[in-house]
Amino acid sequence: MSGTHSTARRRTVRIAMNGVTGRMGYRQHLVRSILAIREDGGIDVGDGTVIWPEPVLVGRREHALLAIAERHGLGPEAVATDLDAVLAADGDAGIDVYFDAQITLAREEAISRAIAAGKHVYTEKPTATGLAGALRLARLAADAGIKHGVVQDKIFLPGLRKLKRLVDGGFFGRILSVRGEFGYWVFEGDWQPAQRPSWNYRAEDGGGIVVDMFPHWEYVLHELFGRVESVQALATTHVPQRWDEQGKPYQATADDAAYGVFQLDGGVVAQINSSWSVRVNRDELVEFQVDGTEGSAVAGLRECRVQHRSATPMPVWNPDLPATHRFRDQWQAVPDNQEFENGFRAQWELFLRHVVLDEPYAWDLLAGARGVQLAELGLKSSAEGRRLTVPELTL
Template sequence: MTRQTVRIAMNGVTGRMGYRQHLVRSLLALREQGGLDLGDGRVLWPRPLLVGRRECALKAIAERHGLDPVADVSTDVDAVLADESVDIYFDAQITAAREEALTKAIAAGKHIYTEKPTATGLDAAVELARLARAAGVKHGVVQDKIFLPGLLKLKRLVEGGFFGRILSVRGEFGYWVFEGDWQAAQRPSWNYRAEDGGGIVVDMFPHWEYVLHELFGAVRSVQAQATTHIPTRWDEQGKPYDATAEDAAYGVFRLEGGAIAQINSSWAVRVHRDELVEFQVDGTEGSAVAGLRGCRVQHRSATPRPVWNPDLPATGSFRGQWQEVPENGEFDNGFKTQWELFLRHVVLDEPWRWDLLAGARGVQLAELGLKSSAEGRRLDVPELSL
């Protein structure tokens, strides 16, 4: 086997997602398994180059994971992009910094892989897709949730015709994010400042766009209500600040084909679910409830006849009437799985559809969701093209 090294500049690895999911659980995990077998006698060996503003933090990460704290660390993004040995630029920075960095990376001829949202507005997101296409570089956007076990099982049901005609999708996502006064918040304070690119609509609607698009059909209209339930929070220094971005959003989406999706997203809700996110899909032939890992079904032939009687207690468990969907295979980390597909796309030119235009659809839905909430009306979602 021949080892082929691919140099990946990773900007934003001092953040939670960039470090845990992309560096440790994806690229370093690939190295631990001996690299990515391309199936043609070559093994692809990812070599991360950690990029950011805090050199000490970057060096500490490099030393912790056996990377070179000098050769594999840089605080000079421009120098990294000018380095001909760098093949791919990855971005997990805050949204406000992403557009400029991606534009520079495309101009430098680097392949692009990025977290979402890809930009702070639709025009900029579409322009990034145009620039990448014109430059002839490969480009991809992280769409991790469709690679999770629960949604992979759900996709298997959709493709197998289990549901018949799909009628509706109902999603519940969220958890309580501590305000930061008496307990430290689990999310950074910029998430709650609109001027810094924060807000749950910008954060989560791009996820809902690709989940709905990939599994059930393109979103054709949106009606949303975004709100700030917790108006004051405390930052990382323990100082109070005004939450200028919404912390909850309630959306109704009409899908291509006629199905209706309703998804609630909240950082001000206490969890009474099996998982932090769950989707219930109802169809003429059956229903399913899927989370991040599990998926349960109830077929038409096994649907009980519930009787509404408020004067008598329920005598059975409604959850117990559902059947668990079997694993039928091994599921790897969703982020790692998509990284592997993108690397194969770059090196082998294998098919790939999760590109910057797909990322722009997520920005579009977030932008229209906020507009819908502000104007109090339903808005159509135009189809994007370059």
């Protein structure tokens, strides 16, 4: 293990990680966050203390968990298939934090059990299948007095951190609008394997792009531009038949594309297209264009480009003549000016500091409930064909 602080005081935080056999739970949360923190010697909090995360891999498929543990040198004692036993353990075997990256249908019950056991909770989103369940978790956590957080990884992406820098610095003047494009073509699974699990396309299993992506758009818009006050959405299933992991055809019952218009506090209008049935003709898989009275920016996962009012060219519409320049070349790149670590890891570090040092942490289960609320209202708006108000949530 490289980077260990040999003379530091170690504060071990044992984390029950449920769902690490899934793509996101394994790659981003276990490997690129918790194990990466350990590889770098823990989180140095600056007073001679190091926060040391100790993962316990929880799930139903013991053989898969053992394989992961062996691959990363964790040992068989770091594997458990009985969540209740893990939550009930005390002493050196007791856990401090319960983390959930399971499918959405299983999340609410598991988090409820962790809260009842008095464990701090950190979880993927959506936190529940409906707003009532998400609010219930937030109230349970508040009543129990535990610390709780929800993964909101997009605001930790380098491109969006540069965008927030522009917002905070007043670059845009009065912000007028936000336009987002997200998505890519997910293979149907017949002659090329699908790069997303089949449950994503079955509503009965908690799938659908609205429930997956609208919680992301809620916190991105909320954190950068203002609270979402209304939503009008159209959700649809463009590809009605797909093939599962066993090569068997199935009917897609969940939406694979959604087109949303959101009005924000302060009058900003946001339009975001989300699709697993679109081929990419942009620089990154997600891009947001922000237009303001003093300037505009386009931010993706990593890059951010700007065009200030003082440097805006004068386009002239003339369809009879070919364009003599590339519009993309008229924008200026925003410099990094700092190193940006993996966004999932960055948020893990903040949450662990919250648990150990009681440092402030804003992205709690109530914030997660706002994301569930927006997804629920987005689906309702699509079904009813009308714009809906988004009530402000409180406990």
